[in-house]
Amino acid sequence: MQTLKVELGERSYPIYIGEGLLGQPELLAPHIAGRQVAIVTNETVGPLYLEQLSRALGAYSVMSVALPDGEAYKNWETLQLIFDALLTARHDRRTTIIALGGGVVGDMAGFAAACYQRGVDFIQVPTTLLSQVDSSVGGKTGINHPLGKNMVGAFYQPNAVVIDTASLKSLPERELSAGLAEVIKYGLICDEPFLGWLEDNVDALRAVDQAALTYAIKRSCEAKAEVVNADERETGVRATLNLGHTFGHAIETQMGYGVWLHGEAVAAGTVMALEMSMRLGWISQQARDRGIRLMQRAGLPVVPPADMTAEQFLQHMAVDKKVIDGRMRLVLLRHLGEAVVTDDYPTEVLQATLAADYRAIAASL
Amino acid sequence: MQTLKVELGERSYPIYIGEGLLGQPELLAPHIAGRQVAIVTNETVGPLYLEQLSRALGAYSVMSVALPDGEAYKNWETLQLIFDALLTARHDRRTTIIALGGGVVGDMAGFAAACYQRGVDFIQVPTTLLSQVDSSVGGKTGINHPLGKNMVGAFYQPNAVVIDTASLKSLPERELSAGLAEVIKYGLICDEPFLGWLEDNVDALRAVDQAALTYAIKRSCEAKAEVVNADERETGVRATLNLGHTFGHAIETQMGYGVWLHGEAVAAGTVMALEMSMRLGWISQQARDRGIRLMQRAGLPVVPPADMTAEQFLQHMAVDKKVIDGRMRLVLLRHLGEAVVTDDYPTEVLQATLAADYRAIAASL
Incomplete structure (x- = not known):
């Protein structure tokens, strides 16, 4: 495993990179402050990795939300599914949102984390090569507007990024x-x-x-x-x-x-x-x-x-x-x-x- | 006029307080970086003060959005009216959003400023006593969710706050x-x-x-x-x-x-x-x-x-x-x-x- 520290003062965070990291609870635990965890994934990635990640989070109260897959769903209506799930399950401001999927999932889960109760903890678990090299650094989150891509969003840094290179074996x-x-x-x-x-x-x-x-x-x-x-x-x-x-x-x-x-x-x-x-x-x-x-x-x-x-x-x-x-x-x-x-x-x-x-x-x- | 500096490091900003400040362009100009300005107000406050404020902004390309009045409209659908107007008028990331109204207008305009193209400049012009003493400091912005008040939002600081005490003469x-x-x-x-x-x-x-x-x-x-x-x-x-x-x-x-x-x-x-x-x-x-x-x-x-x-x-x-x-x-x-x-x-x-x-x-x- 390789570890890279992104230096941003009090918002610094580590990126862990290696094969099989999804199943390692000790990587996630130091970055989860409360008892509640919400995994945001999509209908394609969820069936492949959600069970493995949930197992690694056995010590927490874990909820998951599977969004429809694709850029076409990177909009407010889909984002609302995340807020609905968090509020229905009464997640408080100490909850941690984990993005499990590609760039669209990361952008939306990150924006949801930036906005839910004005900001909660956030962990990125990117599963595509593009999101691993692009979304892991920079803190860009957001959704599309009918009149333009990524027009509504926030700069919001994750607490940690966990990159399991094994997930690329299932990538087209x-x-x-x-x-x-x-x-x-x-x-x-x-x-x-x-x-x-x-x-x-x-x-x-x-x-x-x-x-x-x-x-x-x-x-x-x-x-x-x-x-x-x-x-x-x-x-x-x-x-x-x-x-x-x-x-x-x-x-x-x-x-x-x-x-x-x-x-x-x-x-x-x-x-x-x-x-x-x-x-x-x-x-x-x-x-x-x-x-x-x-x-x-x-x-x-x-x-x-x-x-x-x-x-x-x-x-x-x-x-x-x-x-x-x-x-x-x-x-x-x-x-x-x-x-x-x-x-x-x-x-x-x-x-x-x-x-x-x-x-x-x-x-x- | 009284001036109060809110000290927040690089996000410090002034609060100007006094009678008749709405008509003073020199207070606003130092806090507007681009050429575009979008005034967000509501149907009650707009008819009272929008013309006066627009006149003070004669040097800029000014657009205004009048939201329906009331807490019941502090939701995503109303927020969307702001994004629609900004994108239709092609406001870029150097635009400045000015909130003219009470707490609801300030919360929504501030959240729109926090999210539009991941953050643009923002000036508060609160016109109710509650918003003058409450929303001027703290950077809380946001909207309500059907399952809870202020559940979606951001901490986002204004560039300046202009409080015209004369606006309280029209307040019920x-x-x-x-x-x-x-x-x-x-x-x-x-x-x-x-x-x-x-x-x-x-x-x-x-x-x-x-x-x-x-x-x-x-x-x-x-x-x-x-x-x-x-x-x-x-x-x-x-x-x-x-x-x-x-x-x-x-x-x-x-x-x-x-x-x-x-x-x-x-x-x-x-x-x-x-x-x-x-x-x-x-x-x-x-x-x-x-x-x-x-x-x-x-x-x-x-x-x-x-x-x-x-x-x-x-x-x-x-x-x-x-x-x-x-x-x-x-x-x-x-x-x-x-x-x-x-x-x-x-x-x-x-x-x-x-x-x-x-x-x-x-x-x-």
Whole structure:
């Protein structure tokens, strides 16, 4: 087992990473203050791991809530199911909410913990690679609004994060790849040596090698913690974590949520950010191609949807949260391993990036 | 104008108190970072003060949302009206939300500010005496759930609070009295000299004397700030602010919300807490009677509903948030001017307190 401490003053917390951690009560006990525990999971993950986790919590009064599975249910109506269950079971303000599942479960359970009686204890048990490397650090919680994703939420830190790498054995291959998109992102934005490690180990990661996954998850969480520590409320450098996300969100919106997985859209969006960084003269063609090739080997798409126009991209990008007072800020690479957030670029370079022939680029590698 | 600084480290903020402050743009400008402002008010307060406030904000892009008036609308559906308006008008994360109204408007606008894009700037402009002395300090925001009051919310601090005492000229007399219940509470729990000042000035306060109100509001906010500073997240001494509230909530619940005003229920609840403190031998009968007499002179009820039984009290008190792991904690007075939170009392004293003849006590004064 690896342990990583996320340093946030009085809100610091540990991330435990390793195989089989779900069944280890001694990891959870120090982080549960009261007698009541509410496990929030979904209809897919619950049948796989709820019994094991509940057994490890035998010393507590445990209740569980299984939400419907999917981004489409990340809304107030579903959140209400959690509040209803907590109040019906008379959970008081010393209760602990445990999120067992992927990013949607973590976002909703975390937001419920942030709001229930104005804040109760919260433990993350992420079961997808994406949520393990993305939601474990940063404290972002929330729900979608009919007019925008993640528009209602809170910054709320967990008391602990328990990552059982064994849970990735049951994860569909496509979702494992989607998680790798975010892992690769950390290499690109702030850790060039890790990028080299990933080139050597991407096959082992796709084969669900437990030691390789433990290392990759730990390194990703470390990288994110470094960035977030420097900027907890996302006013500056934290935005570099959104490499590929502005282009990617546009793809997700255009295609309809769920058609492309988030990680898949981020992969193709990251390729576009690499292309634009190259066109600005900030990275070499060789560097761009290293990034694209790694995404390909991770089983990820590197070409945006064939029929998506530059105008459609611009339209969706304009409503993204990264727009401040009307200026469109983008995350780009100064070098491999160093990202910047900037709205200082010629519009023609953005236009050329949107118009580039990614199919031809991918075919050439 | 009086200015009070609430010290909370990087979340410190000023409270401005005085006559005619609503029309002073220079008070607001330093606390608005972006170009967008959203005023949240209700259908009663909006027609009285929205135009004046909007005029003072002429330099910004101002939008307003008028919520239906009343505690019955302090729920998710009404909160959604705020999010809908913000998203429709494309307010970004640099927007500032201003609450113009009483406690319900402040709680909802504050919770919306806490959650919109995971937190935006927030200014309180409370227009009732209760909200001026209660909501200005402490950062409590939230909404009701069908199964309990204030069960969903956040601790969220405003950037500034602007209290225009002139707004109390339009406040119904009954609501002014309800606000005085909380003012008197501060004297009882932590400031015996202020209690003496109130005995000298209660008539001026009821006559809406601007100087007397400015002093009483400032002293109340100071008292609350001292308590809250010591305990921002309500784990200990902050609970003393709930003097009279556990008994009072039981009255509100039994009668149905809105039949008794919150301050009226707190007044009668405070009388019960005084009675219990006397029965425990902590305060004298003379001290109890001083408190009761002051409530009477402020125009407040000092007798619980005639047909409300001890069992009904206990039943409603048991679901109060102040219950931790099943023990019922009460706020009582050690002395006039010093409150304690305790679950260490003989059950018989609580029973005797619930059974006491408050009508006879009140008649004897």
